[in-house]
Amino acid sequence: MARVFRSLLTLERFRRQLANVDALPQLCVLGLVSGVMTGALMVAFRFLLSLGATLYMPEGNPEAFEQLAPWGRALLPLIAVALIGLWLGRLSPSARKIGVAHVIERLSYHQGRFPRGNWFTQWWVGLVSVLGGLSAGREGPAIHLGAAAASGLGQYMRLPHNSLRVLVACGTAAGISASFNTPIAGVIFAMEVVMMEYTITGFMPVILASTVSGLIAQLVFGFERPFQVSDLALGAFANLPWIVISALGIGILAAGFLQLARLSERLAHFSLTVRCIAVGVLLGGTAWFYPQVQGMGYDTLGLTFGAHLAVDVLLAVAVGKLLLTAVTVACGIPVSIIGPILVAGGAAGALFGVLGAQLMPNASASPTIYAMLGMAAMMGAILQAPLAALMALLELTHTPNMMLPGMLSVVVACLTTRQLTGSKGFFNQARQGSRHPLQHPLMQALSRVSVPAVMERNLVRSQRTVTPAEARKLLTTNPVWLVIERAKDDKPPLALKGSALARWLLEHETPINEGHRGYQHVDLLEIPGQRLELAPINLQATLSEAFLALQNETLGALYVVHGYRHKQKRISGIITRGAVERYYRYTDHIPESRSPERGP
Incomplete structure (x- = not known):
């Protein structure tokens, strides 16, 4: 039991480190793991292609359509589209999305989280389209399968969403590398087409993933030079x-x-x-x-x-x-x-x-x-x-x-x-x-860090009405925020500065001590002070998600929810507009490699 508890603490610490913008060692570890996973997946995908080709293709070659009889190669696409159509026909339009465009969409609007059903659809459509003689490649399946598998690892470990973005890029590069022995092209494609940004924090894990995945493919299939082209030169400038x-x-x-x-x-x-x-x-x-x-x-x-x-x-x-x-x-x-x-x-x-x-x-x-x-x-x-x-x-x-x-x-x-x-x-x-x-440069910067890196952790939770003794107890840890939970579930909690309650207690110390009837209870919604209406945000969310949520004018701040079971969720921190603004305004003026440590 003690060993399990220690491993959980280690994983929790790993998650907190990943929330920061400079978690390069941790991201490199994830790059290595995602490279191994994706390399194994691509070996399996290529094996299934070869296995399917042995059933009807000459010499088991999935590209030997020229050696088939004309009627055979003309019939294959009809069979392929029938199989694909039957599969897609039972799915909703959103469940039919696969390939590189789907990867970019999930990265752009869903923080790199992939639906499991689309992943299985990619296996089916990828294999059938290539073996069935459609004009199709295996790059799209390689990218989708690799990116979704790497992201799935992060989701399973409940890692911050900023690390999911890097994992998607790692899976993309690793998929291309293992499929075609082109590790550099895989890295550039992942950064130029999928991530659409170039940072040291992003590059290094992606390079590691591409390298490891390519090595696994070479261990299984040997080094395959894609095309045997003799040394050529352009010759005349004409x-x-x-x-x-x-x-x-x-x-x-x-x-x-x-x-x-x-x-x-x-x-x-x-x-x-x-x-x-x-x-x-x-x-x-x-x-x-x-x-x-x-x-x-x-x-x-x-x-x-x-x-x-x-x-x-x-x-x-x-x-x-x-x-x-x-x-x-x-x-x-x-x-x-x-x-x-x-x-x-x-x-x-x-x-x-x-x-x-x-x-x-x-x-x-x-x-x-x-x-x-x-x-x-x-x-x-x-x-x-x-x-x-x-x-x-x-x-x-x-x-x-x-x-x-x-x-x-x-x-x-x-x-x-x-x-x-x-x-x-x-x-x-x-x-x-x-x-x-x-x-958008701002959204790119905010997507590289998760909310634990900038949230205010010094807070206490309280009911709306407390006694003076309970109020003093709330202030023993000098909290920055008091999170006021209201009786009705449909009413959002409110945030009050701890200093506002401390000031009120000092101003009313005499009547409280004398036991005046009106001061036997403290209504935290009635004492002077600015109260911020709160909305929840997950601990794994990035600052870009927090930034978008705070565009709602009725909200003053977000409370960060921690825990994975509904009845065991707890509030880990408060993040305000000011905290987000201070982060991106400060980082705009310093190089990324010299960003200050923003520990949890």
Whole structure:
């Protein structure tokens, strides 16, 4: 029993340390644990993909659609959309949300807490969409499964919500790292697309999670170089104008993808059955002639880099796969888009490379170079994530000499798409009417710390009416606040400064001592002093949650509720508007790494 009690005290101390903005060692521990969890999950997911592929795919390869008979590969998407439609049809619209967009939404509006049902839906849809020949990748499932599992660990341990945000980023990076052996790209994607901020406190745990997860995947599968690309060089600077032109073209294709994907609201009035059938027919019909549009398509991307695909196949992948992916998303089938857009971008870049060789036969670089640049440009343009796209280019191809032309290509494509569509990225385009909460500097700062870091703990609870002796007893610990609990449950408690009660007792000391009838009881709602109406907030909440709650003009402060059983909840502290304002006004003027210790 004593050992259990000590472990509970240790966990409670761990939670209090995590509430502070500078809890870097504790967050690094969580990063390591979430990396191990996510790495194991990704190994299981990849194993299930391989297991499913052994049932009907040639050589058990989940991407060998080209080796299937035409009728077989055309029938697969119809079966896949039927299975997905049956699963989604019994769910509410909110329960159908999965993938990267769902991760960002939960992080933005739910402090990184994930519903369990959506997590299981991601397993089903992720496996069926890839094995069923839809134009889908495994990046979305990897990110959702990793982020939700890491966050679930924090929820199970009842950690402060500011640490849940970091855990979501850790799971995101670890999922990408374990799936594709791209640990740096995973870190950059997590910070640039999901967290949308760069801090030392956020970076270090995420790097650890990505590293550990990648190591676990390598222990199981060995080191897998994604694409075997020989050492290439751009050659003549005469290619730079053509690189800009190709990036413009890819930016236009990316803009078309985003505009088509935005049709989801217009197509929503059709039933889910009709939308699923439409996707199955379109994919099946295209796959009859061009199976390269199916699945993740990384085998197709490898052939593109090797210049082994005919022009008509490149065109089918560059345009057809891009359009089919957008139509699938617009019809409400939540597939991962990152893999397909990489493959389509590579094919589009290769087409520009082939055309450049015709226009500049003596100076044009290899189509392989344009394919690599096109892959990064398409990803950067659609996601509006240039750094993540450049890291993907580096880690997928292992060609660091492509970074300079890659930077030019990615920037031009991103600008083109942004100017044509006004999109701030595929995963954020649904929120274009208002600023994304994570992009607001104040909310970012307040989300990094939980309420225990700034709340006032020196308080006592009291009934409305007390005797003078009880009033003096309340003041023995010199409380800053008195929390006045009222008889009716529907009336919120009030907060009164302890100094107000002390002043009243001093002013009425004589009549109290003489036993005057009117001073036998003290009504804490009648003595002079400002009383603040209170509302509850959980001990795990961040200052951003407290800030939003205090926008209610009728509230003067929040009381922090501690405990996990309804009848055993206790008040741990009081947090006022002034406490929140003092925190962010003070931290605005000092570097994060030198923030003062704000112990619990």
